[in-house]
Amino acid sequence: MAYAIRLCARWCGGGITGRARELAAELVQESITRLLEGRRPWNPKQVSLEGHLCGVIRSLVSNEATSADAHLRATDDLAKAAEDGAAQTFGQPLTPEDFYLSKEACAEIEADAYEAAGSDPILAQLVEALADGAGTADEISTATGLTTKQIYLAKDKLKKRHKSILKKRTI
Structure with missing residues (x-):
């Protein structure tokens, strides 16, 4: 509390x-x-x-x-x-400038997510659901048919791949 x-x-x-x-x-x-x-x-x-x-x-x-x-x-x-x-x-x-900067940042994050998903069909489903506005595990499950366990495993896998992408950019 x-x-x-x-x-x-x-x-x-x-x-x-x-x-x-x-x-x-x-x-x-x-x-x-x-x-x-x-x-x-x-x-x-x-x-x-x-x-x-x-x-x-x-x-x-x-x-x-x-x-x-x-x-x-x-x-x-x-x-x-x-x-x-x-x-x-x-x-x-938000000011119009902040809105557009935020929109650019969102587009970059979405592009990174698709890159991290690669050809993995489950990760692609997860990213697509997120891009379509699903935010909770229930919403993602409804949109994709994935189980909660599959969603959390995919989320962890996506995070690891994203970290790898970010590491490559800083090298």
Whole structure:
């Protein structure tokens, strides 16, 4: 819970507010639910339960913070705060320059992912699903028909291949 509160405090403008605590409680509950339902399986040989749940929470926050809906909500919340005279601070929308730099970075990451996938059909399916907007294992599984285990194995394989590509560039 403390980890979730720290993440939410940064996300909610920097302070440990009631809203940050509320979001943190929701994240902890969601991470436990996903663990118990098997959507985020835990391997006790690799990581402690606390470490696993913190990873799930971090993933949930990351997915939410980078989603298009989060940017729309931040804009809506900013408008509501201005109407209400509220003092809460929200992130600024991207400038056009930042948007295009972000878009270029995304295109480069996508190209790297396809290069790392190479001719491996499972990795190609994974990259395609990710490029089409699937973000969770459930969404990827629905899009590709891969099992959760296959997805995580493919993800690890893709990461290793990507590291190899990056190493070659720095040499």
